[in-house]
Amino acid sequence: MEQQSNVSLFDLHGKTALITGGALGIGQASARRLAEAGAATMLVDINLEAARATAQDIQARGGRASALYGDVSEVHSIDAIIQTTVETFGSLDILVNNAGIYPFASVLEMTEAAWDQVLAINLKGAFFYAQKAAQQMIKAGRGGRIINISSINGLTPTRFLSHYDASKGGMIALNRTLALELGPHHINVNAIAPGEIITPGTSAASPETLEQAGVTDMNNSDFLQQIPLNRLGMPDDIARVVLFLASEAASYMAGSLLTVDGGYLLT
Numbered sequence: 204m205e206q207q208s209n210v211s212l213f214d215l216h217g218k219t220a221l222i223t224g225g226a227l228g229i230g231q232a233s234a235r236r237l238a239e240a241g242a243a244t245m246l247v248d249i250n251l252e253a254a255r256a257t258a259q260d261i262q263a264r265g266g267r268a269s270a271l272y273g274d275v276s277e278v279h280s281i282d283a284i285i286q287t288t289v290e291t292f293g294s295l296d297i298l299v300n301n302a303g304i305y306p307f308a309s310v311l312e313m314t315e316a317a318w319d320q321v322l323a324i325n326l327k328g329a330f331f332y333a334q335k336a337a338q339q340m341i342k343a344g345r346g347g348r349i350i351n352i353s354s355i356n357g358l359t360p361t362r363f364l365s366h367y368d369a370s371k372g373g374m375i376a377l378n379r380t381l382a383l384e385l386g387p388h389h390i391n392v393n394a395i396a397p398g399e400i401i402t403p404g405t406s407a408a409s410p411e412t413l414e415q416a417g418v419t420d421m422n423n424s425d426f427l428q429q430i431p432l433n434r435l436g437m438p439d440d441i442a443r444v445v446l447f448l449a450s451e452a453a454s455y456m457a458g459s460l461l462t463v464d465g466g467y468l469l470t
């Protein structure tokens with residue numbers, strides 16, 4: 204294998220990335236990192252206004268970005284979104300399956316609608332985006348990368364998040380099967396399990412809701428002591444690892460799960 208320079212290992216010029224939930228939080232930070240590395244980025248989100256604002260911000264920094272409305276649970280919309288991405292930027296090389304929600308509901312009070320919504324967005328949406336992105340990648344014959352944003356909740360439980368925990372555990376299992384089936388098509392599939400990251404989503408939960416669910420406020424100093432690196436994560440902590448998995452540096456990785464949690468799972 205020819206030795207590439209460190210810089211070219213992380214160069215994504217000529218590649219296109221589609222990031223679901225790319226308007227805010229981890230998806231936004233991932234889009235920024237991938238764009239800075241040279242990738243054209245398509246931000247797909249239900250919050251089109253915020254997605255457009257993120258795309259404009261990326262453009263203002265010299266990157267390539269565009270935004271599309273898309274609810275990942277609406278499988279019928281995916282083909283058109285992928286087609287528009289390819290028409291806009293010429294290819295689809297990297298999919299970041301990031302869109303996800305984490306509303307609280309106790310086991311005893313869970314409704315069918317709440318269960319279905321979380322599974323439809325976090326797991327079904329991720330599967331069909333992977334399927335349809337892979338079909339496009341195989342058609343184009345350029346290989347590709349699929350990066351699944353799971354969670355440490357797929358490995359360890361949180362009260363009141365049974366549907367979320369199931370969706371993220373499901374994603375970890377799905378990550379392996381996708382890697383197994385798509386690897387022969389030169390599509391590397393890998394996952395990230397973020398720990399506690401400060402995002403608009405996690406910041407939105409009120410202290411009362413957290414208390415009711417028996418979840419420690421993330422800013423509580425006792426909680427911080429459970430994290431060996433002694434701080435909460437920032438979206439860019441995850442985005443850097445997304446960049447790594449999208450890059451040539453990760454070219455021999457398939458079916459891996461990288462925990463990015465400041466060591467939280469060690470405690």
Ligand code: NAD
Pocket residue numbers: 223224225226227228229230247248249250253273274275276301302303304305324352353354355396397398399400401402403404405
């Ligand atoms: P966030 O709520 O801050 O941002 C999520 C983005 O996804 C928003 O732009 C939102 O509009 C979009 N979105 C929501 N539902 C959508 C749908 N149906 N279709 C398309 N877009 C949709 O979330 P975040 O904290 O950045 O989390 C991003 C991902 O990371 C999620 O999958 C989440 O489960 C995972 N994660 C987050 C943390 C954390 O602590 N923040 C930890 C582990 C895993």
